[in-house]
Structure formats: structure tokens, C-alpha cells
Amino acid sequence: MSDYDCPSAQVGYAVSGHTVDNQRRTSRRNAARRAARLAAVQALYQIDQTGYDADLASQVIAEFSDGPVGVGEDQCGSSDAALFAKLVRGVIERRGEIDTAIAASLAAGSNPQRIQVLLRAILRAGGYELLVSDDVPVAVIINEYIEIAHAFFDPPESAYVNGVLDKMARRARGDPLPASSKTTEFG
Numbered sequence: 001m002s003d004y005d006c007p008s009a010q011v012g013y014a015v016s017g018h019t020v021d022n023q024r025r026t027s028r029r030n031a032a033r034r035a036a037r038l039a040a041v042q043a044l045y046q047i048d049q050t051g052y053d054a055d056l057a058s059q060v061i062a063e064f065s066d067g068p069v070g071v072g073e074d075q076c077g078s079s080d081a082a083l084f085a086k087l088v089r090g091v092i093e094r095r096g097e098i099d100t101a102i103a104a105s106l107a108a109g110s111n112p113q114r115i116q117v118l119l120r121a122i123l124r125a126g127g128y129e130l131l132v133s134d135d136v137p138v139a140v141i142i143n144e145y146i147e148i149a150h151a152f153f154d155p156p157e158s159a160y161v162n163g164v165l166d167k168m169a170r171r172a173r174g175d176p177l178p179a180s181s182k183t184t185e186f187g
Contacts, residue, residue, distance in 0.1 A: 052095065087128060
């Protein structure tokens, strides 16, 4: 079983005036968004392996939109289809801009094309969200993609994702994270 477990839709008691129904809806929505991010990374990996073109992207989006999404034995159920399609199409449409942002966030002389394909898919999806999803907190975006990295890689690669996305966030959105949560290893 991977470390990338889907949040449970089971909720116990009402807390701070929130109803159990609201918590369940929020939990299901978060699980669907997490599943969409995971599916987008998997789709971007597949697209990167076979080449970027609009027809393939549409085919992959249709393929991944049918059924549950998961890593190994973890099945998260239905994903947020709109978020999934937005991430895949957005990364494809803005790949050059995203790769430039990734390159600017890497150590001097590093090239995004030399990053392992799955790791690059994680950085591209996270980078795209950092660029366009102003309604989602930076810490949430970075944490989601760190968790995806944990599902596939050892801790050093997850830390790498954290460092690169943190630096991309600072460049794209200013200085959104408190000093105690910033990494300096990649900057």
C-alpha cells in the first residue's frame, strides 16, 4: 500500500458549528480533487512518454476520466473530472512557460528535460496549479504534490518536489509561505 492514501469521507462528530454533512461534502470534494491531481500526473506521464499533441491529450483525458483512479492498491474512487481536464490541458498548453519556471527554480545548470519523467510530470502539474489557481492556498498545492511524490519515490525526491515547488511559488506568487516552512536546499 502506498503512502498516498485518499482522505476518508467518514466524519465523526460536528466540530465548531460545522455540520457532519458539510464535513462529508468537503471530505468527498477534497478526495475527488486529490484523485484528479493524481490522475493528471499519471496522464501527463503517459503523454510525455508518447509525445505531446492535442489528439493524444483528448484521448488520454477520456481514458482517465472513465473509472476510479489510484496508485497500486489505493483506489480513490471518482475524481474531479473538471480539475483533471484543466490540469492536463493547462500543462499541455503552457508546458513551455511551466518548464521555464521549473528551470528557474532548479540549481544552476540543471535542465527540466533531464528530470525523471514522472518527477517532471509532478512538477509540471504542481507548477501549473501554482501559476493559475489563486483560489487554492500555496501550502495545499505543494502538500498535494509532495504526497503524490511520496507514492512513487523515496523521501529525497519528495523533498526535491517540495523545494522546487516552493521556489516556483515564491516566484509566481511572491513570498506566500512562512520562513519556517521554506527550504533553502534548492534555492
